Amino acid sequence: MSAAVEAPERSAGAETPARAPARRRWPGVARQLFLLAAALVALYPVFFMVTTAFKTQDQYLSNPYSLPWPISLDNFSNATRGGSFLTWFKNSVILTVGSCIISTGCAALAAYAIARMRFFGRDVLLSLSTALMVVPPVVMLMPLFILFTNLELIDSYQGAILVYSGLTLPFSIYMLTNFFRSIPNELVESALTDGARSLQILWRIMLPLSMPALVTLVVVNALWVWNELLIALVFLPDDKYKTLMVGVTVFRSKYNLDVPVTMAGMLLASIPMLLLYLFGQRFFIRGLTAGAVKG
């Protein structure tokens, strides 16, 4: 069970034996050309963004494909002067951190009870929560917006954090329940005989053993919140509270005609996620395929 979280581990083992016979099949050259073409298509927009960001407007207009030479850094100073990147960045960090904490916290408590205790309504709760994973936020948009307007939670971190924690909660519960179920019973039993209470078992046994799952969960939820546009647009319209994703759309309309400055802004906004990807690729892949890969 819990193939969700374990499958990538197993796959890591399966990756290692490099098998030569594969090369006999599809003619190797054709396959390489095919993959190479796909890789170029996948990379081109990134290449375009990065190279353009370092060009002057003249360089870009005379040749949009060349490498930027001489390198110009003016776009970045223009971009930071023209946009409130620091404010947007701060807002995105606050929302991402806040909602990851609340979502993971609520999910850990609930998943612990669902995985390890017997109570009336348990299975219904898990099924309903899992079903909510695929309900699109736009369906809830209007009632939430009107409710939050009345509660004066529009343009407040608390309001948006509540929405994001709620929206990421079903996935968090699903993933942690699966993981908690995979933790061997003996570990819990032995703690019980030592007289540990249920909350202590969660805190001292379940959570430390779940570190890989927790990291993966946080990475996936953080990516989702960080990149989200619709909720941020509707619940945080004030300049003071705009997130990075809303910010970049504002920024684009301001610098519409200056492509290099716009690309510098886009590059600045992408850096956090690109760095995270470089260092934590396996967590991304493991988390994003969690729940889908069944052994």
Added chain:
Amino acid sequence: MLRTRPWVPYLYVAPAIALLALIFAYPLVRVFDFSTRLIRGASGPYVGSLNYRLVWEDPTFHDALKHSAMLLLAVPVLVFLSIVFSVLLYERARGWRVYRSVLFLPYILAVPIVGIVASYIFELNGSLNGLLRGVGLDGLALDWLGSEKLSLLTVGIVIVWREVGFGIVLFLARLLSMSDEPIEAARIDGAGWWQRLWFVILPELRGTIEFYVVVAAITMLAWVFAYVYTLTGGGPGTSSTVLELYIYNQGLRNSLPGMASAVAVILFLITLVFVVLQVFLRARANRQEGYA
């Protein structure tokens, strides 16, 4: 199973239930209610099916519905590309790990950023058309975003470009977790590449394909707002307006929450079909794994 006092489990699930009730249950109930009212402020008088009739008479709604349905055509494209590339990677093409990272990269980029960057690439005088003209394909250098005939197609291309990375990694993870034996056996029996794909690999992938089709379909119907908003804004005219954008525009730009709620209800019912399918597939997968 832990033995606890009977009310203890409820303490553990209470925060999660409260949050789910606030963010999912309450709005899902209210959206049906709102769709039958003329909303002014927090609520408004009951007007029966008026909002639905207004929506039905609005040609923009028909466009949005049609466009959302057309985006579903991207689902088979996504499935096909994901399978082809994941199998190529699975066969350990030279450098497959690098290719995996590269092909997954678009999925890491935020949709709004992808949309904005792509909107410059697909401009009439953007770099894509420059490339096409450069290699003598002037006939293909079209007004990708500015023409009513093409804008939705362009949105679809950008969506596929980014979303396919997820499909590839998903299928690859499944392939890497299965045993090599059936494929080896098929090869020894003289099965060619396509035969192995069709008779051995596809049956193995069936569960993952089903899951992915459901997820991709829901994505196309109800999670593409950020693409459309940044690429075309739904235009030119209404040529790339989808249901999500219609809800946003009616509810927040035109201050017609009743009509927006009516469309949200319609969208919810459409996705509900997929949600039910999803629950069914998960339950079956769990049964096959022998969940307690």
